[in-house]
Structures are given as C-alpha cells and as structure tokens.
Amino acid sequence: MGIPQRFSLVTLGVADVEAATAFYHRIGWREAPSSVPGDVSFFATPGGVLALWETAELAKDAALPTFHANAPHFRAVAIAINFASREEVDDAVGDWVLAGGQISKRAANTAWGGYTAYVADPDGNLWELAHNPGWPLDERGLPQIDGA
Structure with missing residues (x-):
C-alpha cells in the first residue's frame, strides 16, 4: 500500500489558543469556521491545514509528557x-x-x-x-x- 507522500495538517502546540489565534489573525490569516474558540483553531492553506492547540492537550493526545521548564527552546x-x-x-x-x-x-x-x-x-x-x-x-x- 504505502503511505501517501503528502501531509494534511500541521498542529502547533501553543500556551494560549486565543492569544495564538489572535497573532495569526494579525498576520492576515483567516480562521476556518470549524474552529472551536478557545479550544482549537484551524487555518486552511493551499498546502494543508494549520491547527493551533494547547501544548498540554497535544502532548496528551500523542501520549507524550508535556515539555518541562528546562526543555530546549x-x-x-x-x-x-x-x-x-x-x-x-x-x-x-x-x-x-x-x-x-x-x-x-x-x-x-x-x-x-x-x-x-x-x-x-x-x-x-x-x-x-x-x-x-x-x-x-x-x-x-x-x-x-x-x-x-
């Protein structure tokens, strides 16, 4: 079968979804209607979807520990x-x-x-x-x- 050579979505872990969403609005990006205010924001692009989701929730979803204070930047x-x-x-x-x-x-x-x-x-x-x-x-x- 193989895995298709493409990606559909990139999710960025953020500290505050509303603040991060406001930043992407300020650079001129339009949020998709499927976003859930304060929980997850989606921005459709010609190449895939960008999602903004709280870092701790993203780590939990991936069954990984959340970054700690001395993690590399x-x-x-x-x-x-x-x-x-x-x-x-x-x-x-x-x-x-x-x-x-x-x-x-x-x-x-x-x-x-x-x-x-x-x-x-x-x-x-x-x-x-x-x-x-x-x-x-x-x-x-x-x-x-x-x-x-």
Missing part, C-alpha cells in the same frame, strides 16, 4: 512559506514583527542562491520565510520543485 522543526521575490520576504518579515512575532535570523542571501529569514510566533514556533529562485510558485503559491 529549539524544537528541531521549521515550517516554511515560500515567496516570489526577496522583497516579498522582507515585507513578510516586517508584517510578522508588527503582528507580535520575533525574528530568529534576519533575512540574508543563502549559499544555494536563495534568500531566507527565520521568524517565530509568540509561542516560539519557527517559520522560514524564503525566496528560492529555482522553485517557481504555482497559482496557489506552492513551490514547484523538480518540474513537479
């Missing part, structure tokens, strides 16, 4: 948004900060010919904002890699 995961130009990356970084997010790494040229910045939401969830000239965006804003 970096979670070894970054979600990326690709843009059509370097200017769009810079604009997005500015909007992110205005909405209450933080810059982890300022936008800069990369060794592979792109341009990226790393930003974090108020809960420390890491996002890469990137322009990759080798991956043109389709009409949905998704990168086209290797002609796919």
